[in-house]
Amino acid sequence: MLGFTPPEWAYVAAQRHGSELNQGFARTLDRKVRVSPLVPLNPSPGMLKRIEAMVETVCDLLEKGCPKVQADQIHRLQKADTVGGLTALRNMAAIGTPYAMLLYERFWGRPFAGHRDSVSELVGDGLENAIEEQLAKAGISFRKTRRAERFPGFDQAPDFMVPSEFNPKVVIEAKLTEDDGTARDKVTRIQHLHSLSIAGQVRGRRKFEVIACIAGRGFGVRREDMRKLLIATQGKIFTPKTLNRLVDCTALKGFKTK
Secondary structure, three states: OOOOOHHHHHHHHHHEEEEOOOOHHHHHHHHHHHHHOOOOOOOOOHHHHHHHHHHHHHHHHHHHOOOOOOOOOOOOOOOOOOOOHHHHHHHHHHHHHHHHHHOOHHOOOOOHHHHHHHHHHHHHHHHHHHHHHHHHOOOOOEEEOOOOOOOOOOOOOOEEEOOOOOOOOOOEEEEEEEOHHHHHHHHHHHHHHHHHHHHHEEOOOOOOEEEEEEEEEHOOHHHHHHHHHHHHHOOEEEOOOOHHHHHOOOOHHHHHHO
């Protein structure tokens, strides 16, 4: 009824109850129920605690309904049957509702996900635009790569190269993800850049510095992924809240002209 994906459901439940809920648990639970809907789960005490937290979260969200949002925003619960909390649910149950009013993610399935995938790059542009703003404000020359561009020495080009693609001294990867599996893949990509940076080092100096700018809840799920990211970037990790320190706390400081 919420229209949440299992990872989204687990994330909201963990935020509200402080439970050790990860996206993998939610996916596994979802699959068990879909594959064998009539087989009892027989959960362990720990599993039962997490399930209770998820169910309580659903009941609380459905009871309260959709919170107020800005005019240019749309909330996931801004649907005919959930926008008004229990009142809306009772009305829908009593008088019924046209099927067309309920055509959202839980019924659309892959077509909706296809749309979400198609706009994910636009969402990520916000992070890249913020990086561009910091570089431009400092008067730093940079090369922003386009999708599927190829450059010598890089099997996959980073998002930004400073001062240019001909002599990169600093590379920046901008990654946004809400999914822990995708976050793991992106951490691997940054680790690969780190390997390239030390492959041709001279007198212990790396070919270029690797910086990661990350956003989204996907990076906060697995601590081991963050540990790998910290090692690969030597601590040069920034989020939207800390981007104002991007230049002064990295090798980019040496390329400032303003």
